[in-house]
Amino acid sequence: MRPGAKIMFSIAAFLGIVALVYIFSTMWVQDDAFLYGLEYTGSIAILLAFLLAMMLGGYLQFTGNRIDTLPEDWEEAEVEDKAGVLGFFSPGSIWPFAMSLAVGVLGLGLVFMYFWMIALGAIMLIWASTMLSLQYGMPKEKH
Structure with missing residues (x-):
């Protein structure tokens, strides 16, 4: 597994734990005498962040298995091994x-x-x- 996928799955695991703690704490911990229950905005935001991290981790895992060894993975690589076409940048444009x-x-x-x-x-x-x-x-x- 590539390091990028590991990082994204680690972030997803953290967000999943945070989502569980947040959902259960807003459902069962009362901060006043009248209003308690699931707080939808924060719960959905954390769940969507978890899903986004899982999606990115899955994409990085999927593409990482299908590409060759990158220059940053070589021990003998030089800086110019990674350099590609830089393109053309306009020197002055209005x-x-x-x-x-x-x-x-x-x-x-x-x-x-x-x-x-x-x-x-x-x-x-x-x-x-x-x-x-x-x-x-x-x-x-x-x-």
């Missing part, structure tokens, strides 16, 4: 800033429920994300 402005306009529109501002922010966000995706696919004079 579009991430434009996207953040569009998200700001959209957020303000949602906060104050100005439908015209929501529409403007959505249009700005679609335009900025499209231009970010296409900035190196167009000739330099077009952007």
